[in-house]
Amino acid sequence: MNVLSIQSHVAYGHVGNASAVFPMQRLGVEVWAVHTVQFSNHTGYGAWRGRVFDGPAIEELVEGIAERGVLSSCDGVLSGYMGSADIGTAILRAVARVREANPAALYCCDPVIGDIGRGVFVRPGIPEFMRDHAVPAADIITPNQFELDYLSGIETRTLADAKAAVAAVQASGPKVVLVTSLHTEETPDDSIDMLAGAGGQFWRLRTPRLSLSVNGAGDATAALFLVHYARSRSAGEALGAAAASIYGLLRRTAEAGAREILTVAAQEEFVAPSRTFPVEAV
Ligand SMILES: Nc1ncnc2c1ncn2[C@@H]1O[C@H](COP(=O)(O)OP(=O)(O)O)[C@@H](O)[C@H]1O
Ligand SMILES: Cc1ncc(COP(=O)(O)O)c(C=O)c1O
Numbered sequence: 177m178n179v180l181s182i183q184s185h186v187a188y189g190h191v192g193n194a195s196a197v198f199p200m201q202r203l204g205v206e207v208w209a210v211h212t213v214q215f216s217n218h219t220g221y222g223a224w225r226g227r228v229f230d231g232p233a234i235e236e237l238v239e240g241i242a243e244r245g246v247l248s249s250c251d252g253v254l255s256g257y258m259g260s261a262d263i264g265t266a267i268l269r270a271v272a273r274v275r276e277a278n279p280a281a282l283y284c285c286d287p288v289i290g291d292i293g294r295g296v297f298v299r300p301g302i303p304e305f306m307r308d309h310a311v312p313a314a315d316i317i318t319p320n321q322f323e324l325d326y327l328s329g330i331e332t333r334t335l336a337d338a339k340a341a342v343a344a345v346q347a348s349g350p351k352v353v354l355v356t357s358l359h360t361e362e363t364p365d366d367s368i369d370m371l372a373g374a375g376g377q378f379w380r381l382r383t384p385r386l387s388l389s390v391n392g393a394g395d396a397t398a399a400l401f402l403v404h405y406a407r408s409r410s411a412g413e414a415l416g417a418a419a420a421s422i423y424g425l426l427r428r429t430a431e432a433g434a435r436e437i438l439t440v441a442a443q444e445e446f447v448a449p450s451r452t453f454p455v456e457a458v
């Protein structure tokens with residue numbers, strides 16, 4: 177399996193491609209990593225150095241890959257944080273080129289917009305670009321609850337609200353939706369839910385809530401979910417596999433008290449998670 181992953185990159189630590197690429201490789205996937213920014217470290221530190229690339233820089237690399245004659249062997253495109261609408265447009269052009277070469281390729285869009293508590297943390301215009309262009313072009317999306325609410329226009333308080341919001345977003349294009357970090361009225365305070373929706377069915381998975389706050393977990397989650405979905409074609413199965421690996425990774429990170437997720441040290445969790453959780457049809 178070959179995945180074109182177009183995301184931010186950091187030299188130190190693990191967010192964006194620096195969080196998503198290795199787990200996919202550890203699962204045996206060839207990853208073609210195109211970076212939308214190259215920063216010293218993630219922005220959660222409050223200070224960082226580096227550059228934001230632009231649309232043409234992305235298109236140039238995709239053109240070079242196309243010149244190798246390999247786009248027809250691309251099985252999926254993964255995108256995350258988009259620095260500008262111009263980069264977003266370049267990503268959607270890449271998706272169109274890949275689909276032209278391989279109509280079966282899947283586009284998984286992690287619609288990075290913001291988070292509960294932090295609010296919107298992307299540049300003006302990006303939330304609208306995600307809602308109006310990127311999400312409708314995607315086969316799979318992986319919003320957190322804040323992003324689900326924005327994309328659907330529904331304030332999700334209950335599981336029924338969340339299911340309605342997923343269905344509303346599916347009506348705009350993506351067949352498969354994975355909601356991360358979901359907390360509804362039904363969720364116990366010491367737990368965290370994920371909800372997957374596909375083909376009119378819904379699955380929920382609940383894990384303990386760990387006492388840590390890290391960056392990059394969402395990027396790894398989207399990568400793992402894409403790979404497991406592409407292999408199994410089952411959103412429920414992909415949910416179970418991705419969630420178990422992320423939980424294992426974050427449990428190890430919490431135990432170590434690390435500021436960066438332990439992508440390398442906890443890599444066994446990507447292939448053989450130490451704990452699995454029931455996937456419940458809801
Ligand atoms: N404190 C936590 N305890 C347990 N799991 C967590 C925690 N934070 C994140 N996760 C897991 O990581 C997944 C992705 O993280 P999330 O914070 O939703 O991503 P994003 O960075 O995109 O908002 C969540 O669905 C959850 O499974
Ligand atoms: C450059 C960059 N990309 C991606 C992310 C995504 O992090 P998260 O998964 O926590 O949303 C961050 C967060 O700090 C970042 O700084």
Ligand SMILES: [Mg+2]
Pocket residue numbers: 286288320394395
């Ligand atoms: Mg995210």
